[in-house]
Amino acid sequence: MSIELGRTLFSARSLDEYRAMFALTDDDLAGRVLDCPGGAASFTAEVCATGGSATAADIAYSRSPAELAALARSEAERGNTYMAGNAHRYEWSYFPDVANHDRARLAAADTFARDVVTHPGRYIAAALPRLPFSNQHFDLVLSSHLLFTYADRLDIDFHVAALLELVRVARAQVRIFPLLEHTGRLDQQLLDRVLAQLSEHGISSRVQQVPYEFQRGSNQLLILHRRDGQSTSR
Numbered sequence: 001m002s003i004e005l006g007r008t009l010f011s012a013r014s015l016d017e018y019r020a021m022f023a024l025t026d027d028d029l030a031g032r033v034l035d036c037p038g039g040a041a042s043f044t045a046e047v048c049a050t051g052g053s054a055t056a057a058d059i060a061y062s063r064s065p066a067e068l069a070a071l072a073r074s075e076a077e078r079g080n081t082y083m084a085g086n087a088h089r090y091e092w093s094y095f096p097d098v099a100n101h102d103r104a105r106l107a108a109a110d111t112f113a114r115d116v117v118t119h120p121g122r123y124i125a126a127a128l129p130r131l132p133f134s135n136q137h138f139d140l141v142l143s144s145h146l147l148f149t150y151a152d153r154l155d156i157d158f159h160v161a162a163l164l165e166l167v168r169v170a171r172a173q174v175r176i177f178p179l180l181e182h183t184g185r186l187d188q189q190l191l192d193r194v195l196a197q198l199s200e201h202g203i204s205s206r207v208q209q210v211p212y213e214f215q216r217g218s219n220q221l222l223i224l225h226r227r228d229g230q231s232t233s234r
Helices: 015-022 043-049 065-089 098-118 156-168 188-200
Strands: 032-035 053-057 138-144 170-177 203-209 220-226
Touching: 015 043, 015 138, 015 170, 032 043, 043 053, 043 098, 065 098, 138 156, 156 170, 156 188, 156 203, 156 220, 188 203
Parallel strands: 032 053, 032 138, 138 170
Antiparallel strands: 170 220, 203 220
8 A cells, every 4th residue: 555554454465456447458558657556466477477567556565575475365255255255345347256356366466476576566555645767658547446445444535635746747647446445336526526636737528437346336447548738747
């Protein structure tokens, strides 16, 4: 996570799950992609393994690769334990059942663990709302399960600053998923106020429904891009 949020998951999600969450096509993955915060996702490892270019950024990457590898596995196991007792809170369409979910999370964690040890340069220790990348360094920027997810802990100023920073380092689009809080509530007022402020900075937005729903009611993706002639430079 990019700030101190208390006890949160260092989550492991696969490339296939990212494709579903972010409505990603092969063309989307043809350029340079940033995953921020990356957590223990295997997205970066899997994209790079197929010849693509992906980088992950997360404050947790300040730990050693060996520590991150161990953390990825332990956090996947912790998340799976939670899922076993709370399966009724989720939709079982993308994952057909709890056992399938658990296997997928552990597989993603193990892929991340191997990659962070063998290719640590792909994993950059960084914290929103300030990233160590130049303007438009990436073609596409993805951000999941931080902004709007923790709307009960992150105020509007943080959301606006973080999104401006993500747009700054993106050449084309920023995609954010999900829009619901971790409690299952949509803070529509926060979303409207954030998008209004972004519009004042020359950033267009649209909300798109995706064919992925795991957290109940959470199937909307936010897409941001600069309007022509606008700049979000520091």
